Amino acid sequence: MFRWLSMLAVCALARVNADDVLDYSGDDFSDRIGEHDVALVEFFAPWCGHCKRLAPEYEKAATVLKDNDPPVALVKVDCTSESGGKDTCSKFGVSGYPTLKIFRGGEFSSEYQGPREQNGIVSFMRKQVGPSAKPVLDKDAMEKFIGNSEPSVVGFFAEDSDLKKAFLKTADNNRDDYRFAYTEARDVIDKYGYQDDAVVLFYPPRLHNKFEEKQLVYEGKSSENKIKTWIKDNILGLCGHMTDGNADKFKKPLVVAYYDVDYVKNAKGSNYWRNRVLKVATKLKEEGKEVYFAIAARGDFYGQLSEFGLDSSSSDKPVVAARDTSDDKFIMKDEFSVDNLEKFVRDFLDGKVKRYLKSEPVPEDNDGPVKVVVAENFDEIVMDDTKDVLIEFYAPWCGHCKNLAPKWDELGEKLKDTESIVIAKMDATANDTPGAFKVSGFPTIFWAPAGGKDNPEKYNGGREVDDFMSFLKRKATHARDEL
The missing domain is CATH 3.40.30.10 (Glutaredoxin)
Known part of the structure; x- marks a missing residue:
């Protein structure tokens, strides 16, 4: 009986949290939004995966912000609703989901550009109310x-x-x-x-x-x-607490210690490790070293840890990673201690630590017409300043990439005897890519000509073999007459 009642209590709490988000999907949006000095409005579609992931964070933030002084309303509008939601979303130019906008006194004020997790939403919106x-x-x-x-x-x-x-x-x-x-x-x-x-x-x-x-x-x-x-x-001090809401404010070169940071349940334990990082930060600051430090909860930054190839679950001690001003990645392989941290940071600043690359193994046989590029041989193949390189960044699961594959192979076959031009491909989901080759979708194709490797050109032309050949005839550094 007690267990049943407890479950009812949990469900009731969940309903309260969900109800704290005001549903203004009807045709009275304009009237109801005007009831609030400041409101954050989420325009969503029920089938949208990103909207579903945002929903619990949005609901938790709504529960906190309704009791803020002054209160902040969190509102949602279903853009598929025939009772008014569709018209409202159209009126405010919603073209993707979720779209979040800030309203003041019933009027659109600005696009919401803040975090999308509970604490970040709360922090951002609290700054929107009252005087600056x-x-x-x-x-x-x-x-x-x-x-x-x-x-x-x-x-x-x-x-x-x-x-x-x-x-x-x-x-x-x-x-x-x-x-x-x-x-x-x-x-x-x-x-x-x-x-x-x-x-x-x-x-x-x-x-x-x-x-x-x-x-x-x-x-x-x-x-x-x-x-x-x-x-x-x-603002961040000698060693800031990195969160989803402030991660973009940390300068580089940046050294981050990832561990179970939790200032609600374990403030003492959180500061125990932070103080050890601070000891190193203080020493290096006194020496005039330009380097920044942060701590971060490993549970909030699994994505970053994965980028560094780190598994922090096997130890209670922090794991440490760094990024330089070029955004290259470095990891501390030794177990965390003050002495090991200091040595790692000094070596990192002096260029003595090998950068970390997420990379597939270098192919043993790479003599085919399309060169297989991985992170470990990227410089050797793509950055070879004597060669023009046309490289495709793909994802194994990408349908467009699969459609392109036979055409890419045909292009490579056509050019296999043209030594000054390389046709290449790289699985961008399994390998790190340099910052100049920014991959924003699949497939992404870049042209890296001889003498112009630092400023590669994104290819935006057609995707037939003839289109690629026409491009190469215009762009090739040495072999135009051979094409």
Whole structure:
């Protein structure tokens, strides 16, 4: 009986969470959306796989944001609904699913460009309500604001000043990225000790440590650009907590320690390993080394770990990976310790660590008319500056790639005796590709001519053999007369 009641309670909770997303698929969208100062609207289709993956995160965020001060409404519109949803989606130019848009006072405000998981949605939308910089009137409110789990940028102003104007302008133009507040209350200013006007960055209490200050004071000119740069340079601290919502804000070269980071259930354990990373970060900063550090929950970044070929499930200790300014990947093979981390980072900065490449084995026999390229022989074949290379990046499961395959083989056969031109192919799902060869769909074809390897050209022509031959006759560096 108890088990049955528990199941009913769970189901009831699930219904409450789901109902917190407001369904405005009817023809009264315009009237209902106007009831909210700020709302996030998801335009979706029931059959859409991306929409189904977003749904539970969207529902959890809705439950949190309905109790926000002020509240933020999360709305959904079924674009297949004949009762009004179709017309609403058409009115707002929805052409793909899910599409998310921000509305203010019932009017479209901007496209939503934030994260698509619960915490990221909550964080992003909280910054959309109220003034860009929240006015704080008393000490309790200030304590609550800077006690948040995210960094806070706070202005202390005894009177109007150029610094205050620059601060408020910075807040207006950067509210999507950072949390801003300001105070003119004398008792609050006195408590925090900023008798002169000041802009202060407060790190969240959960990340306080003995290696860096809990807060930083801006000491530059009264300039929006200067304040913005200062925030950007310091907001993450010596070793930031990487999440889905801020991953794109970390500079490179970047060293990341992946482990079971959880500041809700195990803050002490999370900081235990972070403090060891901070020890190395502090030492290298004092030496003037330009390198950045982060910690990340392995459960949130399985995709990144997979890119590095790392399996972190076999150890409770962090696994460490790095990216340089060219986005090349490097992994620390030794077991985590402060000494091993320091050695790895120093070797990484000095170019002594071999970059990691996800690669199939180099083919033992590669004498066919179409050269098989893998990550390990990419430079040897594609980047050979004496050869023109036309390379196809494909996926084994791709129907278009399968249709192209016999034509690609025929093209290779036609050119097998033309030594200055190479026809090649690479499975882009099993091998890393250099940044200049950005693969956005399958198949993607690039032209890498002799003398122009650093700036390859994406091929956008027809996909018949004659189309490829016409292209090569126009583009070939050495062999045009042979074609």
